[in-house]
Amino acid sequence: MKILKFGGTSVGSPERMKKLLDIINPxxxxxxxxxxxxxxxxxxxxxxxxxxxxxxxxALDLIAALQAKYNDFVIELLPESDFRTQxxxxxxxxxxxxxxxxxxxxxxxxxKVVLAQGELLSTTLYHIYLKSIGIASVLLxxxxxxxxxxxxxxxxxxxxxxxxxxxxxxxxxNLFITQGFICRNSFGEVDNLRRGGSDYTASLLGAAILAExxxxxxxxxxxxxxxxxxxxxxxxxxxxxxDEAAELAYFGAKILHPQSVFPAQKYKIPVRLLNTMEPKxxxxxxxxxxxxxxxKSIAAKDGITAxxxxxxxxxxxxxxxxxxxxxxxxYKTPIDMITTSEVAVSLTIDFTDNLxxxxxxxxxxxxxxIDTDQSIVCVVGDFGAEKHGYAARVLDSIKxxxxxxxxxGGSAYNISMLINxxxxxxxxxxxxxxxxx
Numbered sequence: 516m517k518i519l520k521f522g523g524t525s526v527g528s529p530e531r532m533k534k535l536l537d538i539i540n541p542x543x544x545x546x547x548x549x550x551x552x553x554x555x556x557x558x559x560x561x562x563x564x565x566x567x568x569x570x571x572x573x574a575l576d577l578i579a580a581l582q583a584k585y586n587d588f589v590i591e592l593l594p595e596s597d598f599r600t601q602x603x604x605x606x607x608x609x610x611x612x613x614x615x616x617x618x619x620x621x622x623x624x625x626x627k628v629v630l631a632q633g634e635l636l637s638t639t640l641y642h643i644y645l646k647s648i649g650i651a652s653v654l655l656x657x658x659x660x661x662x663x664x665x666x667x668x669x670x671x672x673x674x675x676x677x678x679x680x681x682x683x684x685x686x687x688x689n690l691f692i693t694q695g696f697i698c699r700n701s702f703g704e705v706d707n708l709r710r711g712g713s714d715y716t717a718s719l720l721g722a723a724i725l726a727e728x729x730x731x732x733x734x735x736x737x738x739x740x741x742x743x744x745x746x747x748x749x750x751x752x753x754x755x756x757x758d759e760a761a762e763l764a765y766f767g768a769k770i771l772h773p774q775s776v777f778p779a780q781k782y783k784i785p786v787r788l789l790n791t792m793e794p795k796x797x798x799x800x801x802x803x804x805x806x807x808x809x810x811k812s813i814a815a816k817d818g819i820t821a822x823x824x825x826x827x828x829x830x831x832x833x834x835x836x837x838x839x840x841x842x843x844x845x846y847k848t849p850i851d852m853i854t855t856s857e858v859a860v861s862l863t864i865d866f867t868d869n870l871x872x873x874x875x876x877x878x879x880x881x882x883x884x885i886d887t888d889q890s891i892v893c894v895v896g897d898f899g900a901e902k903h904g905y906a907a908r909v910l911d912s913i914k915x916x917x918x919x920x921x922x923x924g925g926s927a928y929n930i931s932m933l934i935n936x937x938x939x940x941x942x943x944x945x946x947x948x949x950x951x952x
Contacts, residue, residue: 516544516682518729520695520717523553525732525791526637529592532644538732538794539690541650546691546720549641550713551633552588555581562613563629566621574617582610585636592640598647605639628705631658634694634713642692652690655681661698661716663706669698669715671778674723682724693720714775718786722778728785731771736790737799738763738770740812741947745940748952752812753797756805759812759895760786762929766814766893776801810896810905813946815939818865819851819889821919822874825859826881835880836860842876851891852922852931861920863891863933889919890939893931894946898923906930912949913942 519539526532526549539547551559558581565574589602609632616625634657642654660677662670682691695713700706708715714731721729735743737751738760755763757780765773770788779786780803789798824839839860843850846869853862864870870885877883894909906923909930920933934942 516546516724516726518546518548518717518721518726519732520548520713520730521550521732521791522713522734523550523556524734526550526641527553529588531791532592532637532641535641535791536650538789538791541652541690544689546655546693546724546726547641548693548695548713548717548720549634549637550695552637555633555636556630559629559633563621563626566616566629567623567626569621571617575614578610578613582606585610589640592644593647595647598643601643602640605636605643609636624704627707630707631694631697631705634697638692638694645690645692650690651688652692653681653685653688655691655693657694657697657716658699658705661708661719663698663700663708665701667700667709669708669719669778671719671723674719678720678723712772712775714772715778718776718779718784721784721786722782725782726784728787729776729779730787730789732789732791733770734790734792735770736793736796737788738812740951741943742813742815745943746947749947750951751797752799754804754806755799755801755811756928757786757801757803758926759805759928760799760801762893762895762926763812763814766816766891766895766929766931805897807897810894810909810950812895813943813950814893814895815943816851816865816891816893817936817939819863819891819933819936820865820867820870821861821863821886821889821933822877823859823861823884823886824877824880824882825884827858828881839877839880842873846873848873852920852933854920854922863889863920886919888936889933890936891931891933892939892942892946893929894950895929898927898930908950909946912946916942916945 521535539545562574562577565577585606589599589606593599593602638654642652645652660674662673664670695716696707698706698708717729717731739749739751741749743749757776760776761773764771776786783803786801787798790796848864848866848869851863851865874883898905916934916938918932918934922931
């Protein structure tokens with residue numbers, strides 16, 4: 516069985532929703548994971564914000580405006596009167612539910628329920644559409660088998676135990692439809708997966724049922740070898756290892772959340788990134804294998820802050836780094852890059868909510884310098900210790916650009932450089948010309 520995930524733009528209109536059958540093969544066993552129709556989640560976030568502020572009339576106005584869009588959606592998706600009636604009943608039910616929330620106390624618990632309505636709508640409407648054209652499918656409520664624990668980590672054994680019997684109970688049916696993003700938490704409340712949303716759902720399902728492969732369909736033909744918004748002539752990468760894909764996703768490749776493929780990686784389930792608008796495009800395969808001896812791609816991550824701590828007490832002092840890291844741990848602030856010398860340590864963060872408190876504590880170790888408006892440029896490929904010349908080639912490509920930090924050797928897959936954000940475009944283009952052209 517395969518897992519096919521379609522994002523919001525892939526179901527963004529009735530026409531696009533109908534065209535999914537150009538990709539979905541009803542004669543093959545597949546679980547189809549759908550996101551909310553594009554724009555819906557943003558509207559639901561806005562509605563929740565109004566309800567939390569007790570701006571009830573404004574919330575009702577937003578609910579009515581969104582329902583009007585879905586009324587038109589149903590008319591175009593389901594032209595036959597009987598099925599159109601079913602679709603309209605679904606829309607009326609969900610928006611009636613949202614409107615009723617204005618009558619009671621609204622808390623963050625209800626906010627999660629509001630955000631779930633988008634996926635519940637898209638999957639139910641698509642299920643009705645398939646029924647209207649004579650294609651059998653089973654609607655699987657994700658809230659019955661997707662669960663996170665008290666640490667917000669997915670419970671894959673729970674998914675396996677609660678999903679496999681349902682699949683086995685529908686022998687002869689090939690097509691199953693379910694919601695991405697949504698789940699229940701350890702208290703049984705409606706919640707969401709946060710990291711990677713529907714992509715994460717697809718990866719978790721692939722792991723839970725040991726699927727043949729996971730396909731993530733978006734509006735771009737795979738992961739590219741540079742940022743196509745900045746650099747001309749980029750090309751999709753045919754094959755990446757899980758580690759390479761995670762490095763690229765973490766350092767700026769927007770097509771994929773860095774943690775969304777971890778479940779598939781753990782269970783060795785191949786992941787394909789494919790383009791809904793160009794179904795015949797090869798896309799990118801992510802698996803345990805990788806092409807050796809190649810530089811694969813370049814990515815950049817903005818919004819980086821660099822922190823340098825300089826102290827003569829660091830010289831030959833054991834435990835110094837541990838005490839520094841403990842400060843960041845207390846403030847739940849992850850570190851991206853780190854370099855050290857005998858008397859100084861430089862590191863970068865992208866979460867700065869607690870920066871003032873962190874800097875205040877760091878001053879007890881010595882002088883602290885802060886650089887903002889920084890970007891990490893990451894070059895990903897086969898950088899094993901036995902490879903010669905790759906690092907020199909990368910650095911030579913940006914020898915005309917000031918480099919604040921360099922991280923090399925932390926993994927066999929990347930070399931990362933910290934530069935001023937104003938130099939990012941020039942760095943990406945120069946690297947691309949030197950490495951790929």
